[in-house]
Amino acid sequence: MLRFVLKRSADAILTAFLVFSFVFFAMRLLPGDPVIAMLGDQASAETIENVRRSLGLDKPIFVQYGEFLWGLLNFDLGTSLINRAAVTETMMRNLPYTIALTIASTIIGVLVGIPLGVLSAMKAGKAADHVTRLTSFFGSALPDFYLGVLFLLLFGLTLRWFPLLGGGENAFDLRYLAMPALTLGLLKGFGMMRLTRTAVLDVSGRDYVRTAEALGMTRQNVIWRHIFRNALLPVTTHLSLSTIATLGGTIAIELVFNRPGVGQLLVGAVTSRDYTLIQGGIVILSVLVVAINFLTDLLYAVIDPRVRTA
Amino acid sequence: MRIWGSKLLLAAATAIVLTGTAMTTGVALAQETLNIRLGARDIGSLDPALTKTGDDETVALQVFNSLVAPPRGTLDLALENLQPQLAERWEISEDRTEWTFYLRPGVKWHKGYGEVSAEDVKFSYERQMDPALGGVHGASFKDIASIEVIDPLTVKFKLHSPNAFFHGQALTPGFGRFIVPKKAVEELGDQFGFAPVGSGPFEFAEYRPQDRVVLKAFDDYFLGRPPMDELHLRYIPDNNAGTIAFIAGELDTTGGDRTPEWVASIEAAVPDAQIITLQPGSLQFLHFNMNVEPLDDVRVRQAIAYAIDQSVWSEVFGVLSGPLPSIVPATFFGALQPEDTPEDLRYEYNPERAKELLAESGYPDGFSMDVIISERDDYLTNMLMVQDMLRQVGINLNLQVQDHASYHANIRENKGTIVELSTAIAPGAPAVINEFLSEAAAVGKPSALRNFSHYGEVGGNVDDLVTQAVAETDTEKQMELLREAQLQILRDMPVYPLQTAPLLSVMQGDIDLGYEPVGGFGQHEFATARRVSE
Numbered sequence: 001m002l003r004f005v006l007k008r009s010a011d012a013i014l015t016a017f018l019v020f021s022f023v024f025f026a027m028r029l030l031p032g033d034p035v036i037a038m039l040g041d042q043a044s045a046e047t048i049e050n051v052r053r054s055l056g057l058d059k060p061i062f063v064q065y066g067e068f069l070w071g072l073l074n075f076d077l078g079t080s081l082i083n084r085a086a087v088t089e090t091m092m093r094n095l096p097y098t099i100a101l102t103i104a105s106t107i108i109g110v111l112v113g114i115p116l117g118v119l120s121a122m123k124a125g126k127a128a129d130h131v132t133r134l135t136s137f138f139g140s141a142l143p144d145f146y147l148g149v150l151f152l153l154l155f156g157l158t159l160r161w162f163p164l165l166g167g168g169e170n171a172f173d174l175r176y177l178a179m180p181a182l183t184l185g186l187l188k189g190f191g192m193m194r195l196t197r198t199a200v201l202d203v204s205g206r207d208y209v210r211t212a213e214a215l216g217m218t219r220q221n222v223i224w225r226h227i228f229r230n231a232l233l234p235v236t237t238h239l240s241l242s243t244i245a246t247l248g249g250t251i252a253i254e255l256v257f258n259r260p261g262v263g264q265l266l267v268g269a270v271t272s273r274d275y276t277l278i279q280g281g282i283v284i285l286s287v288l289v290v291a292i293n294f295l296t297d298l299l300y301a302v303i304d305p306r307v308r309t310a
Numbered sequence: 311m312r313i314w315g316s317k318l319l320l321a322a323a324t325a326i327v328l329t330g331t332a333m334t335t336g337v338a339l340a341q342e343t344l345n346i347r348l349g350a351r352d353i354g355s356l357d358p359a360l361t362k363t364g365d366d367e368t369v370a371l372q373v374f375n376s377l378v379a380p381p382r383g384t385l386d387l388a389l390e391n392l393q394p395q396l397a398e399r400w401e402i403s404e405d406r407t408e409w410t411f412y413l414r415p416g417v418k419w420h421k422g423y424g425e426v427s428a429e430d431v432k433f434s435y436e437r438q439m440d441p442a443l444g445g446v447h448g449a450s451f452k453d454i455a456s457i458e459v460i461d462p463l464t465v466k467f468k469l470h471s472p473n474a475f476f477h478g479q480a481l482t483p484g485f486g487r488f489i490v491p492k493k494a495v496e497e498l499g500d501q502f503g504f505a506p507v508g509s510g511p512f513e514f515a516e517y518r519p520q521d522r523v524v525l526k527a528f529d530d531y532f533l534g535r536p537p538m539d540e541l542h543l544r545y546i547p548d549n550n551a552g553t554i555a556f557i558a559g560e561l562d563t564t565g566g567d568r569t570p571e572w573v574a575s576i577e578a579a580v581p582d583a584q585i586i587t588l589q590p591g592s593l594q595f596l597h598f599n600m601n602v603e604p605l606d607d608v609r610v611r612q613a614i615a616y617a618i619d620q621s622v623w624s625e626v627f628g629v630l631s632g633p634l635p636s637i638v639p640a641t642f643f644g645a646l647q648p649e650d651t652p653e654d655l656r657y658e659y660n661p662e663r664a665k666e667l668l669a670e671s672g673y674p675d676g677f678s679m680d681v682i683i684s685e686r687d688d689y690l691t692n693m694l695m696v697q698d699m700l701r702q703v704g705i706n707l708n709l710q711v712q713d714h715a716s717y718h719a720n721i722r723e724n725k726g727t728i729v730e731l732s733t734a735i736a737p738g739a740p741a742v743i744n745e746f747l748s749e750a751a752a753v754g755k756p757s758a759l760r761n762f763s764h765y766g767e768v769g770g771n772v773d774d775l776v777t778q779a780v781a782e783t784d785t786e787k788q789m790e791l792l793r794e795a796q797l798q799i800l801r802d803m804p805v806y807p808l809q810t811a812p813l814l815s816v817m818q819g820d821i822d823l824g825y826e827p828v829g830g831f832g833q834h835e836f837a838t839a840r841r842v843s844e
Contacts, residue, residue: 030716031712031713031715031716031719031720032713032715032716032718032719033715033718033719033722036715036718036719036722037715037718037719038362039362039444039446043446044446044449044757044758044759045722045753045755045756045757045758045759046441046756046757047441047444047445047446047448047449048722049756050441050442050444051444054442054444082354083352083353083354083355083503084355084500084503085504090519093519093520094519094520149550149554152551152554153554156554156558157554157557157558164551164554164555164558164560165544165546165551165554165555165560166521166544167520167521255547255548255551256548256550256551257551258544258545258546258547258548258551258555260519260520260521264351264520264547265351265520268351268352268547271713271714271715272715273715
């Protein structure tokens, strides 16, 4: 197990380093001048050059890369080119909101998707199966921003159950988290429902399940001890990918509900060519993604002993 | 039903009820609060020297004052109509090279930083004249040779050369022209941009990143404490979210999509909403890069002018479009008025005349041209309309759509051919002409501003006329010189004035600003705003 952990750790560090470097160079290949984006279109050529020099953007690219790596080693992600705020501070302020949304929506997705998926599989071909599958197909076709606006209009504007916009007093303020989490959570649940159904049906047909049933085990025991645990592996993969996607892909929900988060922050940074904020943001997200993948690998090892010895 | 099932249901029902009763708006509000939407994602900087966006300027307008101001709600920059602000009176030398301001005594800075002094005025300008600061407004102060503190309440600006329009360029509110406290700026450093200190009707209270800036009424404001206790300026970048919040009553004012449909939807949902359009708003031009064939031929440029039907914009956009017969809007200081424009320089829609001019210049079958354009809605919509109109006379524009940041970088690298620009500018003819049509402002030069046509270098030059106008102390002669410059520009057609895009906002029906907003750059001042009961 130790060897497994060490190997995965080394892979994680190398992956993270490659991602940081790729982002650094990719940003500088993007068309558009960050200084013009920063100063707006009324700046004179002289001002633009002065600011470019003061930010070190006139230095050779490998000098800038060296300074970037040195900053990383000192846990200094620099300051935003646009408003000169410290990147670490800006990210640490926004990240909790994205993490809160990710956790809440994942919980909702799991609570909705897995039981419905199991139910649908166990009642395959019957009315319950048809209804859940149709709901899932229909729900999955809805874009997240569209569902979000519907919820905003219904629960926020019409029923006044929740405040309309904002992040609340903190990232886990349930009053402001509820609608965004419900929006994303339902969409996750629809996807998870179909995957769980497929996985359960697949495992249900295996010979060891038939053996367990033949040996007189109760239906409940067969489902929870044999079918569910084995169906968990693909569901865990999906959960991991879905969580990673949510971490970086919440911009539409953040815009609809005007909620702080990493999605809005990074999209705004790309639009305004805020190199340091983009770099810093990707560094932090990369570390999180690598950590999630690492944890997922460990979870596999826990669920399936065969993985530990492979 | 099994017992654990009914207990679970009871728990769930209780949770729903408790959650429902715990719902509040989430933010404790002072007794009288205005909620104002800002379209940015977050602060750029609230330091007046470093503001970059209209939203930053909106906040700055509530927190700071300038030396003088136009009559409230207008862009009237006639010298005789200037209103006192921090300066209670002023003297201008005969030759317009010395401008002396006598400050009001006893005007307090927020947060206990003492009183406004001449030293603060000197500091406010000199810091921006240093390029190292990285601000964009310093170019407006290039005429200043020195700033002299005569006594604690008297300051004198000495100019390099006579400038009768110095007040409009450098002294009225906005775009770097606010006065800041030297002591606070030096103490707070970079943090001043996130926690500004001014002398205005509202003082900074709180900044919640990506959420809002909270300002509270300044009790010692020299013009009287504002009626409103607090302003919450909320960062809501999405127009839909802002619109829903306005309809729900959570916002008192918002902008939205600049479309007639959006206006209609607001009127339907909130019948008593006030629809406010500020003229002229953004000015939208087409610059012809005269270093590129065939745009170097004045007949081709005039042909394009005749081929564009400006009336279509007002048909399509209604109140969201305004006429722009000349590069300087008619409401600006020194503008050429439509009635003073000769018939042949009005370029009224005439596709036949356009084809004649093209034939005369050697393009009887028209020509094709690559044109880069920004993906931003207003830019792209305008250019698509122009493309269609020019196609009718044989001119084919191959549009290459780019993201907005790339577009602005590329046109500054002189990669534009027909260059569209939508922008605001100080409301005076000298400022407009110097920014877009002076030789020194041509892109590619160290002194470049936004002269994408290279007028002044090629195709004609009105620099001398404008310099004479700026130095002229006789108002009538000054206006005549400016008129002549604008007529020459129309003859040479380096820039086609497309339209103005008035700034649109909506306000709840129970808000009275205390003045009539007619002209401006989209920022309302809330010093006298109040809620009126029905």
